[in-house]
Amino acid sequence: MLEQDLRKAVDVVRAARRVLILSHLHPDIDTLGSALAMHHALSRMGKETVVFNDSGVPPTMKFLPGSEVVVTKVNARSRFDCTLALDSGNRDRFGGPLMDEKQRERLGVIIKIDHHKFGEVFADIDLTDTDSASTGELVYRFLKHYPVEPDEIIATNIYSAIVSDTGFFNYSNTSPGAMRDAADMLEHGVKPWMVSRAINENKEVADLQILADVLQTLQISDCGRFATLYVTQEMKKLRNAHTYMLEGFVNYARSIKGVEVSALLREEGEGLWKASLRSAGNVDVAEICAKLGGGGHANAAGCHMNGTLPSVRKKLEGLVMKRLARLDTGK
Numbered sequence: 001m002l003e004q005d006l007r008k009a010v011d012v013v014r015a016a017r018r019v020l021i022l023s024h025l026h027p028d029i030d031t032l033g034s035a036l037a038m039h040h041a042l043s044r045m046g047k048e049t050v051v052f053n054d055s056g057v058p059p060t061m062k063f064l065p066g067s068e069v070v071v072t073k074v075n076a077r078s079r080f081d082c083t084l085a086l087d088s089g090n091r092d093r094f095g096g097p098l099m100d101e102k103q104r105e106r107l108g109v110i111i112k113i114d115h116h117k118f119g120e121v122f123a124d125i126d127l128t129d130t131d132s133a134s135t136g137e138l139v140y141r142f143l144k145h146y147p148v149e150p151d152e153i154i155a156t157n158i159y160s161a162i163v164s165d166t167g168f169f170n171y172s173n174t175s176p177g178a179m180r181d182a183a184d185m186l187e188h189g190v191k192p193w194m195v196s197r198a199i200n201e202n203k204e205v206a207d208l209q210i211l212a213d214v215l216q217t218l219q220i221s222d223c224g225r226f227a228t229l230y231v232t233q234e235m236k237k238l239r240n241a242h243t244y245m246l247e248g249f250v251n252y253a254r255s256i257k258g259v260e261v262s263a264l265l266r267e268e269g270e271g272l273w274k275a276s277l278r279s280a281g282n283v284d285v286a287e288i289c290a291k292l293g294g295g296g297h298a299n300a301a302g303c304h305m306n307g308t309l310p311s312v313r314k315k316l317e318g319l320v321m322k323r324l325a326r327l328d329t330g331k
């Protein structure tokens with residue numbers, strides 16, 4: 001992220017009266033926490049904000065303070081001085097008003113704040129920092145330019161964003177900066193055990209039932225380094241399970257000794273699959289997903305794929321094996 005772009009964006013937001021805040025489809029806690037922290041801070045600065053998410057807030061994220069302000073429709077006549085697009089590098093992933101070129105004018109200056117690799121150029125000001133573990137940290141850095149001290153509401157949203165994207169400081173993206181920012185949030189009133197309970201210990205019976213079903217689909221490559229799980233629409237229907245319940249399932253496959261890459265294949269439609277990949281650290285799965293039109297981080301990435309389940313799995317396995325072979329030969 002360029003310091004001069006950051007300053008420009010800070011000035012644009014300072015001068016803005018009406019701000020549209022966008023978070024990505026099928027939201028995670030980083031995108032929503034970032035959006036809500038931004039909303040609270042800007043509201044306290046006297047600005048009018050609209051917080052939009054095309055998929056709405058999943059029940060598992062309603063604990064984020066202020067989540068009730070999120071709307072799934074933006075009035076077609078509203079105009080904004082600026083629009084903040086948080087936590088995705090792909091314009092398509094925001095849905096809603098960003099999708100329509102004709103509506104672009106009413107969105108004002110578009111500012112992207114993100115930490116994903118291989119993002120597209122769609123914003124007027126791009127504040128992407130791929131070294132940041134979460135967008136929540138970038139929002140905190142941004143807000144430091146204004147005289148608003150984080151209160152418990154802002155702090156809880158930023159803290160939740162950081163812990164969710166670092167897996168409670170377990171993933172390889174965990175950095176001194178992420179921990180320092182999280183510690184700052186504790187100074188501003190966050191109760192970490194409450195966030196942990198809200199994220200980890202708030203399950204429905206169906207959550208465990210669908211997990212049990214999905215674990216049955218585990219398949220490991222002959223070499224033992226690539227593991228897949230899948231979930232069909234039929235399986236979801238049987239348990240009355242929602243997509244948000246599948247969050248984190250892919251990590252079970254990665255947790256097996258010797259597995260370097262895991263994938264969860266989720267059926268989205270006839271022959272259409274959403275692949276979520278996780279790496280144990282050596283293989284850059286963002287690179288693999290970028291080849292298939294997706295994106296993400298080195299250790300967590302995703303893409304869409306077409307075909308039958310065996311063909312999709314075979315294609316992924318081929319790409320993973322190629323990467324592993326290159327690693328083995330040190331190229």
Ligand SMILES: [Mn+2]
Nearest residue numbers: 030087135165
């Ligand atoms: Mn993120």
